[in-house]
Structure formats: C-alpha cells, structure tokens
Amino acid sequence: QKEVEQNSGPLSVPEGAIASLNCTYSDRGSQSFFWYRQYSGKSPELIMFIYSNGDKEDGRFTAQLNKASQYVSLLIRDSQPSDSATYLCAVNGGPGYSTLTFGKGTMLLVSP
Amino acid sequence: DAMVIQNPRYQVTQFGKPVTLSCSQTLNHNVMYWYQQKSSQAPKLLFHYYDKDFNNEADTPDNFQSRRPNTSFCFLDIRSPGLGDAAMYLCATSRALESSYNEQFFGPGTRLTVL
Numbered sequence: 001q002k003e004v005e006q007n008s009g010p011l012s013v014p015e016g017a018i019a020s021l022n023c024t025y026s027d028r029g030s031q032s033f034f035w036y037r038q039y040s041g042k043s044p045e046l047i048m049f050i051y052s053n054g055d056k057e058d059g060r061f062t063a064q065l066n067k068a069s070q071y072v073s074l075l076i077r078d079s080q081p082s083d084s085a086t087y088l089c090a091v092n093g094g095p096g097y098s099t100l101t102f103g104k105g106t107m108l109l110v111s112p
Numbered sequence: 113d114a115m116v117i118q119n120p121r122y123q124v125t126q127f128g129k130p131v132t133l134s135c136s137q138t139l140n141h142n143v144m145y146w147y148q149q150k151s152s153q154a155p156k157l158l159f160h161y162y163d164k165d166f167n168n169e170a171d172t173p174d175n176f177q178s179r180r181p182n183t184s185f186c187f188l189d190i191r192s193p194g195l196g197d198a199a200m201y202l203c204a205t206s207r208a209l210e211s212s213y214n215e216q217f218f219g220p221g222t223r224l225t226v227l
Contacts, residue, residue: 008152032213043202043218044155051213088154090216098214099145102154 002027004091004103012109019076021106023089026070032098033065033072034090037083038105044088047074079110115139116219118203124225125193133188133222135203144186145216146178147202155202161186162208190224198226 003026013019023033032051036044050056050063050072062075072091076083086105092098116137125131135144142163147155159168161180175197177189190197200223204216 004154034215036218041223043200043221046215046217049213049215092214098208099157099160100214100216104152104154 002030002091002101004089004101006087006089006103006106008104009107010109011106012111013079015079015081015110015112017079017110019079019083019108019110021074021076021087021089021108023072023074023103024070025072025089025091025101027091027101028067028070030070030091032092033063034092034100035061035063035074036088036090036102038086038088040085047087076108079108081110081112084108084110116203116205116217118201118219118222120222121220122223122225124227125190126227127194128192131190131193131224133190133201133203133224135186135188135219136184137203137205137219138184139205139207139217140183141205141207141217142183143206143208143214144180145204145206146176146186146188147204148197149200149202149221158188193224193226195226198224200224 034049035047038044056063060077064073088105089103090100145160146158149155158172180186200221203219206216
C-alpha cells in the first residue's frame with residue numbers, strides 16, 4: 001500500500017515569512033512528485049512537480065526532493081495571505097502512465 | 113483556453129435516487145480520472161480511463177459506474193446514492209506519454225449533497 005504522509009497543520013506563518021511544507025512517501029520506486037494547492041471548497045491546482053533530487057524553483061515556490069530519505073518539501077517565500085490554502089503532496093510511479101497517490105494535505109494560514 | 117469542465121457544479125439528490133455527473137475536456141488528454149474527496153481528506157481515486165480502457169480501483173463500490181463515450185467526455189453514475197456518498201467529485205485529465213510526467217489537471221468539481 002503506497003502511502004503519502006503530511007502534517008495536517010494548520011501551519012501558521014506571518015506575511016512575508018517562508019512557509020515550509022513537508023511530505024514523506026513509502027514507495028521507494030516513486031519517481032515524480034507533485035504539489036497541488038487547494039482553496040477551501042475548490043479543486044486542486046497544480047503548483048509544480050519535481051522528479052530529480054535537489055531543488056526546483058518557480059517564482060516564490062521551491063520544491064526540494066531527497067529520494068534517499070523519501071522526502072519532498074515545498075518552500076513558499078514571501079508568503080502572502082492569498083497563499084492560505086491546503087497544500088496536497090502527490091506521488092506517482094514515473095514517466096508515462098501512472099496514477100497519483102495523494103497525501104491528506106497541510107493547511108497553511110498566512111496572517112497579515 | 114483549454115480546460116476541464118464539470119457539470120453541474122452543485123448537485124442535490126435524494127437518498128437512493130440515481131445521479132449522473134459529467135466531465136468534459138478540451139485538452140485532448142487520453143487519460144480521465146474520477147476522484148471522491150470528503151472534507152479534510154485526500155482525493156480518493158475511484159476509477160480512470162486510459163483511452164477507452166476502463167480501470168476500476170479495487171475498493172470502489174459497485175454503486176459507482178463510469179462511461180466514456182468519446183475522448184472529450186466522461187460520466188460518473190451513482191446508482192443509489194447513500195448519505196455517505198455526499199462529497200466533492202473531481203474529474204482530472206492527463207496526457208500519458210513516455211516523455212511526460214503525467215501531471216493531472218483538475219476540473220472545478222461537483223459538490224454532491226444527498227438528502
């Protein structure tokens with residue numbers, strides 16, 4: 001049974017701070033890792049994905065992957081109140097056709 | 113803009129009364145997925161179509177069925193909704209190519225209420 005674990009939160013940070021969201025996964029064969037943002041009552045929105053060890057940056061977002069530790073994280077720099085949402089980590093088996101396994105998500109609250 | 117569309121956005125049905133949710137996409141993706149998501153839970157994959165091939169998850173109740181008449185449309189049928197089926201139903205699509213990483217794109221969801 002593939003599992004993806006996230007701290008449910010809420011993670012509270014002040015506006016302008018760095019928010020750090022973490023995710024661990026059980027399937028060592030996992031190859032692609034996705035971060036989705038989900039506002040309350042809305043559907044998940046893809047923020048970014050990563051498949052190589054190390055860091056991947058996209059604007060204020062940085063995804064970090066450590067396959068040896070089976071750990072992936074998302075850093076949000078200069079957090080804004082509009083970043084307040086639940087962040088879902090998802091994992092799949094690799095390139096091509098594969099289904100995703102989602103974590104339950106971490107709720108982030110950014111206070112003005 | 114290319115997108116995933118779900119109708120209706122809100123659906124109210126009575127206990128035991130069949131309901132159909134629809135999903136359409138203009139992305140021309142070959143894979144379409146249906147998820148069920150309850151409050152504070154992870155999206156739960158019900159089934160998916162890879163082109164015309166139907167793939168059911170082992171723990172999806174028989175009460176849930178799906179149809180994909182063509183590339184663009186996919187339907188979720190709930191034959192006899194129970195109170196426990198009240199949830200957000202999410203449709204997603206992906207382009208399953210060896211060179212891709214199978215990013216899934218979600219529609220806005222249908223919120224189902226069972227009275």
